[in-house]
Amino acid sequence: MLKKVILYIGVLLVGFQSQAQDIRLVMSAPNAVAAGDQFRLTFNINERGENLTLPDLGNFDVLMGPSFSSSTSFQIINGKTTQSRDFSYTYILRAREAGTFTIRPGSIEVDGKVYQSNSLTIQVVTGQSQAAPAQQQGQQQGQQQGQQQERGSETTPSGSISRNDLFIRLELSRHQAYKGQQIIATVKLYANPNMPLAGFEEVNLPTYEGFYTQDIDIPQQINFKREVFNDRIYQVGVLKKTVLFPQQTGSITIKPFSITTLVQQRVRQRSFFDDFFTGIQTVRAKLTSDAVSVSVRDLPPAPAGFSGGVGDFRISSEISQQEVTTNDAVTLKLTISGTGNIRLIQAPKLALPGDFEQYDPSSADNVRASDGGVSGSKSIEYLFQPRYAGDFKIPSVQFAWFNPASGKYEQQSTPEYDLKVTKGEGDQGTGVVRSLRKQDIQTIGQDIRFISQKQVPLKEKGSSFFGSTLFWAIYLLGTAAFAVFFVVYRKKMEENSNIALVRNKKANRVARKHLKVASDHLKKQQGEAFYDALLKAFWGYLSDKLSIPLADLRRETAVEGLEARKVDPGLISDFLAVVDQCEYARFAPSGGAQVMHELYEKAEDVISKMEKQIKR
Amino acid sequence: MMRRTISILLILVPLISGASGENLLLEEANKHYTDQEFDRAAEKYEQILASGKESAEVYFNLGNAYFKTGDHVQAILNYERAKLLDPRNEDIDFNLKVANQFVVDNPERLPRPFFSRWWGNLANSSSTDGWAKVSIAAFLFFLVLLGSYFFSRSIRLKKLAFYVALPLALLTLLSFSLAWHQHSMIKNRNAALIRCPRVTVKSAPSATGTDLFLIHEGLKVQITDSLDSWKEVQLSDGNKGWMKDSCLVKI
Numbered sequence: 001m002l003k004k005v006i007l008y009i010g011v012l013l014v015g016f017q018s019q020a021q022d023i024r025l026v027m028s029a030p031n032a033v034a035a036g037d038q039f040r041l042t043f044n045i046n047e048r049g050e051n052l053t054l055p056d057l058g059n060f061d062v063l064m065g066p067s068f069s070s071s072t073s074f075q076i077i078n079g080k081t082t083q084s085r086d087f088s089y090t091y092i093l094r095a096r097e098a099g100t101f102t103i104r105p106g107s108i109e110v111d112g113k114v115y116q117s118n119s120l121t122i123q124v125v126t127g128q129s130q131a132a133p134a135q136q137q138g139q140q141q142g143q144q145q146g147q148q149q150e151r152g153s154e155t156t157p158s159g160s161i162s163r164n165d166l167f168i169r170l171e172l173s174r175h176q177a178y179k180g181q182q183i184i185a186t187v188k189l190y191a192n193p194n195m196p197l198a199g200f201e202e203v204n205l206p207t208y209e210g211f212y213t214q215d216i217d218i219p220q221q222i223n224f225k226r227e228v229f230n231d232r233i234y235q236v237g238v239l240k241k242t243v244l245f246p247q248q249t250g251s252i253t254i255k256p257f258s259i260t261t262l263v264q265q266r267v268r269q270r271s272f273f274d275d276f277f278t279g280i281q282t283v284r285a286k287l288t289s290d291a292v293s294v295s296v297r298d299l300p301p302a303p304a305g306f307s308g309g310v311g312d313f314r315i316s317s318e319i320s321q322q323e324v325t326t327n328d329a330v331t332l333k334l335t336i337s338g339t340g341n342i343r344l345i346q347a348p349k350l351a352l353p354g355d356f357e358q359y360d361p362s363s364a365d366n367v368r369a370s371d372g373g374v375s376g377s378k379s380i381e382y383l384f385q386p387r388y389a390g391d392f393k394i395p396s397v398q399f400a401w402f403n404p405a406s407g408k409y410e411q412q413s414t415p416e417y418d419l420k421v422t423k424g425e426g427d428q429g430t431g432v433v434r435s436l437r438k439q440d441i442q443t444i445g446q447d448i449r450f451i452s453q454k455q456v457p458l459k460e461k462g463s464s465f466f467g468s469t470l471f472w473a474i475y476l477l478g479t480a481a482f483a484v485f486f487v488v489y490r491k492k493m494e495e496n497s498n499i500a501l502v503r504n505k506k507a508n509r510v511a512r513k514h515l516k517v518a519s520d521h522l523k524k525q526q527g528e529a530f531y532d533a534l535l536k537a538f539w540g541y542l543s544d545k546l547s548i549p550l551a552d553l554r555r556e557t558a559v560e561g562l563e564a565r566k567v568d569p570g571l572i573s574d575f576l577a578v579v580d581q582c583e584y585a586r587f588a589p590s591g592g593a594q595v596m597h598e599l600y601e602k603a604e605d606v607i608s609k610m611e612k613q614i615k616r
Numbered sequence: 617m618m619r620r621t622i623s624i625l626l627i628l629v630p631l632i633s634g635a636s637g638e639n640l641l642l643e644e645a646n647k648h649y650t651d652q653e654f655d656r657a658a659e660k661y662e663q664i665l666a667s668g669k670e671s672a673e674v675y676f677n678l679g680n681a682y683f684k685t686g687d688h689v690q691a692i693l694n695y696e697r698a699k700l701l702d703p704r705n706e707d708i709d710f711n712l713k714v715a716n717q718f719v720v721d722n723p724e725r726l727p728r729p730f731f732s733r734w735w736g737n738l739a740n741s742s743s744t745d746g747w748a749k750v751s752i753a754a755f756l757f758f759l760v761l762l763g764s765y766f767f768s769r770s771i772r773l774k775k776l777a778f779y780v781a782l783p784l785a786l787l788t789l790l791s792f793s794l795a796w797h798q799h800s801m802i803k804n805r806n807a808a809l810i811r812c813p814r815v816t817v818k819s820a821p822s823a824t825g826t827d828l829f830l831i832h833e834g835l836k837v838q839i840t841d842s843l844d845s846w847k848e849v850q851l852s853d854g855n856k857g858w859m860k861d862s863c864l865v866k867i
Contacts, residue, residue, distance in 0.1 A: 448684075448711040451649050451677040458638050458669035464802070466748035466795040474752050482759045489767055 023047050025108050025117040032123045032226040032233045035095045038063060041103070043089040043117060049108035052089050059101050059124070065091030095124040123228045164232070165192040168239075168259055168287045170206060178297050180310030180341050181404040182373045183244040184216070189259070189287075190234040193226070198262035198282055205240055206257040206289075210248050212344060216241035216369040243374050245310075245341045246296040253293040260286045303409050305398030307348050311340010311373075315399040317414035325424035329385050334397060334414065337377035342367050347380045348397045356392075357385040389423040500547045507544035508611050511537045515604060522596055530596060531586045534603055538579060541607060545614050555579070567613050575606050638669050649677065654684040672702030679711065688718040689834045689865075693809050696836065696867040700802050703740040719834035723853035739797045747795035751788055758784040808849070808864040810835045817857030821846030828857040839864070 029041045043052060043066075052066065066089040075082045095101075103120045166189075173184040187205060191197055218241050227236040239259070246252060263283045299310070313336050320331040336345060347361040362383070367376030386392065394417040403410050465471055514537030521530035543550045546561035555576070562572050581599055645660030661678035664670075679694035695712040702708065728736075742750070761781035768774050814832050818825030821843045831837075831851070840856065841848035847861045 446714060448680055448714050449707045451646060451680045452673040452707065453646060454673055455639060455642070456671050456673050458642070458664065458671050458674065461665075461668050461670045462802075464748075464799060465745040466799045471748055471752070475755065478752075478756050478759055482763065485763060486766065493767075 023110050023113075023115055025049075025106070025115045027103070027106055027117040027120055029093075029103070029120050029122060030226045031121065032125065032228045033095050034233055035098050035124050035126055038092050038094050041065075041091045041093050043106060043108070045087050045108060045110070045115070046085055047110045048085075048087055049110040049115070051109045053107045054091070055104040055106050057093065057103065059096050059099070060093040060103075061096060063092045063094055065089070095122070098124050098126045100124070125228050125231050125233055165195055166190065166261065166263065166285060166287060168257075168289045170254060170257070170289055170292050172244075172292060172294065175293070176295050176297070177246055178310060178402065178404045178407075179246050179249050179299055180308070180344065180402070181246065182311065182340060183211075183246070183294065184371065184373060185242045185244050185254075187239040187241075187257075189222075189237045189239055189261070190227075190229055191224075191237070193233060193235050195235075196264040198264050201260040201262065201284065202258070202286075203239070203260075204258050206254050208242065208244050208254060210246065210252040211244040212247055212341065213245070214243045214343070214367070214369045214374055216243060216371065241371070243369050244294075245344065246294065249296045249298040251293050251295045253291050256289045256291050258286055258288040260284055299402050300409070302402075303400050303411065305348060305400040305411065305413075306402070306409065307346045307399065309336070309340060309342075309345040309399075309401035310404060311338055311342070311401065312403055312405065313338035313340060313342075313345075313399070313401045313412075315397075315412050315414060317397065319394065319417045319419075322417060323420045323422070324386065325422050326387060326389055327385050327424055329383055330419065332382040332384075332394060332417070334380045334382070334399075335377055336380070336399065339373050339375035340401070342374060342376055342378045345378055345401075347382075348399050350382045350397055351395050352384055353386075353392050355387050357387055359383045386419065386421040389421050392419045392421060393417070394419050503544040503547070507541050508607075510544065511541040511607050513537075514540060515600070515607070518600060518603075522593070522600055525593060527596065528586060530600075531582045534599070535579070535582050535586075537607070538575070538582075538603070541610075545610070562610075562614075565614050567610065571606065571609055571613065574602070575610070578603050578606055638664050638667060642674065645681075646677065649681055649684075652684075654681045657681040658685060670701070672698045672705060672708070675701065676705070676708055676711070679715070683711070683715055688715050689809060689811050691715045692719070692834050692836070693865060693867060696807065696809070700867070702743055703798070704742060716834070720832035721835045723835075723851045723855070725852045726854045735797075739794045742794075742798075744795050744798040744802065747791045747798060751791035751795055754784050754788040754791060758788055805866050806839050807867045808837055808839055808847075809833075809867060810837065810863055811865045812863035815859050815863045817849065817855075817859050819857060821848070821858040825858060829855060836867075837864075839866075 023046060026044045027041065028044070030039050033039045041060075048070075054062070068087070068089055070085065070087045072083065072085045075084070100121060100123045103122065105116045105119050107114050107116050109115075169188050169190060171186040171188055174181075177183050185206075185208065218238055222237040222239065224235040224237045227234055229236075261284070263285055265281050265283050316335045316337075318333045318335075320333075321328075324330055332350065334348070336342065343365050347363055350358075350361070352358055359382075361380050363378055363380040365376065365378045367374050367378075396413045396416045398411065398413045400409050400411040402408075514533055518530050518533035518537060521527075521533055539550060539553055542548070542558050542561070543553050546553075546558070546565070548557055548561055559572060559576070562575075578599065585599075641660055641664050645657045645664070648654075648657035648660060658678060658681035661674055661681060664674050665678070675694045675698035679691045679698060682688075682694060683691035692712065692715045695708055695715060698705070698708050699712065739747075758781050761777045761784065765774055765777040765781060768777065810831055810833050812833060814830060816827045817829050817831060819828050820826075835851070837849040837851055839847050840850050842861070843858075845861055846858050847864055848856060848858050849864070850856045
């Protein structure tokens with residue numbers, strides 16, 4: 001309050017400050033009138049003008065005018081003064097006949113310049129006798145609804161209101177739509193211009209089941225406009241505007257909704273003074289709308305890349321950077337703009353190379369609902385991190401949408417981007433750091449393994465090595481070979497041992513024979529031959545006895561063989577002594593018959609002793 | 617001498633060229649497969665098999681080709697055949713597992729006694745011919761050792777030969793019986809696949825028999841008995857019943 005006073009004082013102190021303003025001539029009139037009714041046509045201008053010229057009014061009669069009035073107002077906001085002046089010229093007109101007529105612009109001269117006004121379209125309906133509402137009400141009594149009572153003339157105290165005078169209606173921009181195609185639903189209140197509305201109670205606006213909805217902002221204050229409906233003039237107020245997106249197919253019915261309105265009615269007392277004292281009564285009237293149905297068609301089979309968009313869209317894309325190091329975040333931003341169910345569009349799939357770290361796309365909507373439907377844009381940001389260095393391609397995103405206007409799918413795709421990833425510095429760490437990045441191999445899909453490329457030899461069907469002739473033959477031949485080998489070898493061994501035995505037995509005799517030869521040589525005094533015979537007797541004997549071939553028989557092998565047969569060491573040394581003496585005497589013959597004789601006897605003695613000891 | 621060599625060559629040449637003809641066919645089939653022409657690859661593999669030749673690889677590749685054309689029953693059939701010839705191949709097992717995912721029925725396997733399982737696993741660790749070769753090698757070595765046992769002069773060598781020969785004799789017997797086991801698996805071919813989309817198994821070998829259970833294509837069953845055109849089949853969960861053999865295809 002105080003502020004206001006200060007403001008007024010301010011107005012007085014500061015005084016006027018005239019501002020140059022655009023000069024505008026505005027023509028206004030109700031947009032719907034009844035034929036025969038009077039109405040006002042007003043020209044407003046913000047400067048004083050001269051020579052107002054009326055356009056050709058044709059079907060309208062000018063009853064009166066122009067009547068002129070002017071007003072001036074000042075306004076100070078934040079120390080800024082604005083002055084506005086208003087000059088108005090008013091004509092009273094009457095329409096002659098029904099129809100829709102256009103009043104062409106009027107003009108006015110201000111400071112020698114001619115300004116034109118806007119043009120107007122006025123719908124003229126067949127005259128309704130405002131004076132005889134009673135008759136009409138009477139006729140339509142049958143259609144009257146609810147608790148409405150008979151209303152004779154205005155004499156009935158409690159107001160009863162005709163359905164034709166006050167009703168609500170849901171207006172849809174279309175009754176046939178594709179699934180997802182937007183429909184603008186307007187809740188309108190129709191009231192007879194003569195019916196003063198006081199307010200609303202219990203406003204139950206429609207619940208749009210089966211639709212995704214988005215409200216259109218309308219002024220808080222309900223602006224009533226004149227409108228013609230069923231050839232009658234109504235004051236029409238828009239209560240709510242909503243954009244509907246059908247979410248299911250088939251026939252969807254929007255259930256009736258209701259509003260309780262308060263209507264002021266004049267009430268006349270039934271007394272002598274009634275005509276002078278009229279009261280005003282507020283009457284409640286519950287208004288119920290009709291059910292409205294929409295038939296929704298399903299979309300044709302969707303192409304690849306369709307993500308739910310119905311309307312008219314455009315897509316554009318932008319990548320944050322194209323040369324990065326590993327583990328840098330890259331953002332691909334898609335912008336889908338246009339009109340339609342933008343909010344319901346899902347983020348299209350971005351098929352990135354496999355080992356990219358990809359996060360869920362984030363999306364932001366910026367939509368505006370207006371009388372033209374929902375329009376705006378949706379931006380989707382794909383955030384991802386390349387994990388490995390290399391040159392990659394960020395594939396293009398296919399975006400398809402259904403255009404209900406053409407009844408076809410339309411498609412647009414974003415360009416493909418090259419992404420060059422270089423190895424980051426932090427990536428050249430030690431093995432420990434590397435192991436942190438180890439991960440399970442991602443299974444992307446399952447498929448059978450590839451065919452075997454081996455060129456193996458093919459075999460006859462059903463043939464196998466097991467059970468084949470060769471198989472059994474190897475078994476049999478192996479066994480047979482073993483048996484043969486066994487038998488042959490055994491026999492040979494036996495034979496060998498027999499030969500040895502024979503030789504062993506014969507050894508003594510052979511030795512004696514050699515000794516006899518030696519004794520013959522001794523008698524003939526043939527020294528060299530004697531020694532030879534003696535040695536032959538010894539070696540032959542040992543060869544037979546020890547089963548050692550003569551060629552292998554030497555002093556050492558002979559001693560070994562004798563020791564193995566546990567021959568007395570003394571005897572061995574005697575034997576060696578004889579052999580030594582013989583060898584020595586062979587190359588250096590010395591001594592006489594006596595020495596030879598002794599040697600002969602010693603040899604005979606050694607052999608006979610050996611014969612006894614080896615036999616054991 | 618010269619004439620004989622020539623005649624041997626004359627006999628060998630057609631043999632070799634015949635073999636390479638089938639190998640050529642195999643190469644062509646593999647190429648079709650690589651070029652994604654699975655129908656034609658399967659045709660070529662079947663031609664090889666029709667000529668009376670076989671190998672685990674051909675069956676495996678044919679199974680792959682059928683799998684790619686979407687015929688999962690034929691794929692399983694050929695994988696099973698490949699598995700009989702090469703039970704140790706891990707690729708065959710893998711693809712068989714993948715193909716079996718398309719089989720509707722999944723009967724619970726009856727738990728087998730541990731020795732039966734071990735025996736089966738042991739037998740499957742090589743093919744028939746593998747075991748036959750092991751058996752023969754072990755036998756021959758055994759004979760050598762036996763010989764050295766009998767004829768060696770050294771006592772130590774005799775002992776060593778004896779103690780090595782004894783397990784070799786056992787190995788010979790074992791591998792022989794494993795080879796026998798594998799061979800009888802191939803020879804008898806008691807396992808079969810269901811090839812009709814769905815088959816009702818009856819309690820008796822007649823159309824009026826009580827319906828016991830319903831099985832679907834691709835399921836592996838064991839044939840346990842037969843009467844006329846009816847076969848008694850056993851599922852891996854132990855259930856038995858009779859069905860017409862027209863819906864069976866032997867592995």
